[in-house]
Amino acid sequence: MRIRKATEQDKKQAIKIAEELKEWFTRTAIKNMKIDFDLNSLIVIIDKNKVFGFLCYTSYSGRMQLIWMGVKRSVQRKGLGDKLLKWLEREAKKLGLHLIEVETLPDEDDYEPYKQTRAFYYKNGFKRILYRKSRTKGEDDQIVLEKKL
Ligand SMILES: CC(C)(COP(=O)(O)OP(=O)(O)OC[C@H]1O[C@@H](n2cnc3c(N)ncnc32)[C@H](O)[C@@H]1OP(=O)(O)O)[C@@H](O)C(=O)NCCC(=O)NCCS
Known part of the structure; x- marks a missing residue:
């Protein structure tokens, strides 16, 4: 398995x-993700040209922002997410950025799939710093997590 900047095919x-991770990504999320993939940076973890996971990121005002990530269901919990995150941490340090930020569903929301997502971030040293109440009907509240590098 290796990581590379995504090609159009990737x-x-x-x-x-x-699209196969339906518990996490709604149709609206997928629509937004396509735009984010085009406007921001995307890395993938591959084996023989087959993609097994992805991570989309950008930087904003001195912070690295993790926008989206996902690992193919059949190979989750085997360390691929960890590899993608480590890559992002190295990249951030190279650029002189000392923080990674990510938004996710709050711990107060007991929707099961996102408990797994938060477990992943907390295990990797992210700390909760902010609760953001939704201002748009139909959107969920979010928390901001931050990892200092
Ligand atoms: C979050 C995600 C990217 C992590 O990638 P991964 O390759 O599965 O994670 P790793 O193998 O590197 O790390 C494993 C850790 O993640 C968490 N985790 C992953 N799958 C889990 C599950 N099914 N149940 C509970 N915790 C889980 C745990 O903390 C686990 O550590 P542990 O095995 O010691 O308990 C992946 O699970 C995923 O694609 N989830 C769905 C999409 C998503 O939540 N994306 C992030 C928001 S955009």
């Missing part, structure tokens, strides 16, 4: 992985 495979 991008399509990454969207396919996300």
Whole structure:
């Protein structure tokens, strides 16, 4: 398995992985993800040109922002997410950025799939710093998590 900047072909495979993770990514999320993939940076973890996971990121005002990530269901919990995150941490340090930020569903929301997501971030040293109440009907509240590098 190795990580590379996504090609157009990789991008399509990454969207396919996300579409299969329906408990996490709604149709609206997928629509937004496609735009984010085009406007921001995307890395993928591959084996023989087959994509098994992805991570989309950007930087904003001195912070690295983790926008989306996902690992193919059949290979979750085998350390691929960890590899993608480590890559992002190295990249951030190279750029002189000392923080990674990510938004996710709050711990107060007991929707099961996102408990797994938060477990992943907390295990990797992210700390909760902010609760953001939704201002748009139909949108969920979010928390902001931060990892200092
Ligand atoms: C979150 C995600 C990217 C992590 O990638 P991964 O390759 O599965 O994670 P790793 O193997 O590197 O790390 C494993 C850790 O993640 C968490 N985790 C992953 N799958 C889990 C599950 N099914 N149940 C509970 N915790 C889980 C745990 O903390 C686990 O550590 P442990 O095995 O010591 O308990 C992946 O599970 C995923 O794609 N989830 C769905 C999409 C998502 O939540 N994306 C992030 C928001 S955009």
